Amino acid sequence: MKKIFVPAVALSALMLTAWGAPKIAAPTSLKAPTPIEGTTGKYASPFTSDGVTAGWVTKSMQVKAAGQIGSMAGNYAGQKAMEQVPFVGGFLGKKAGEALGRQAALSAIGGEAFIRSSTDLSFNSLNDMALFMYVNYSSNPDYQKILDATYAIYPEFQTAYLPALQAASAGVQ
Structure with missing residues (x-):
């Protein structure tokens, strides 16, 4: 098995090099x-109009561990509940887990009103x-922590982030 895996990884790396990985x-x-x-x-902005991190992001970073625990528990519960559904169970389980994880993170920081x-x-x-975040704040030394805090509240943002930057970069030389 290892003999097949190593060449596959090498081939993938060569293909990315030849075709060029998406640039940002x-x-x-x-x-x-x-x-x-x-x-x-x-979607609430992680930054305020005066350029500081929004209070919900700061609080989310402070209770990050609670959000991760909630997300893991939510993912597990959602997957277990959906295991019995053929074909779409895994997808729906992941979505249910994200929703439960988001709910746990929201509760940990004080809810949507906060x-x-x-x-x-x-x-x-x-x-x-x-x-907006990338252009204005990616040089912030805590940018990755701010992204992680945002992902806890908006799990779908994690899968949208990189494609959004790639799409915006497509027309730039």
Whole structure:
């Protein structure tokens, strides 16, 4: 088995080198979307209009361990509940786990009301939020921690983040 695995990894690396891995433009070469003033958007901004980390992100970073435990427990419970459903059980179990994990993270930081009260910007699109954060704040030394805190509250943001940056970078030389 190892003899097959090693060449497969080497072949994959060669293909990425030949075709070129997706590139992300420097933040300075991209234009950030304008956030919604206020909290009427679907997603609360991790940063406020004055450029500081929103209170919900700070609190989320403080209770990160609780959010991870909630996410793991939620994933496990969701997967167990959905094991009996043929074909789509794994997918639905993951979604149920994400929802339960998000609920645990929300509870740990004070709920949706706290999130909305601790920021003054929002977005209707995860792609817009990803690009806004990358362009304006990716040089922040705590950027990865801020991303992780955001992922705890918006699990779907984790899968949307990189594709959003790649799409925005596609037209940039």
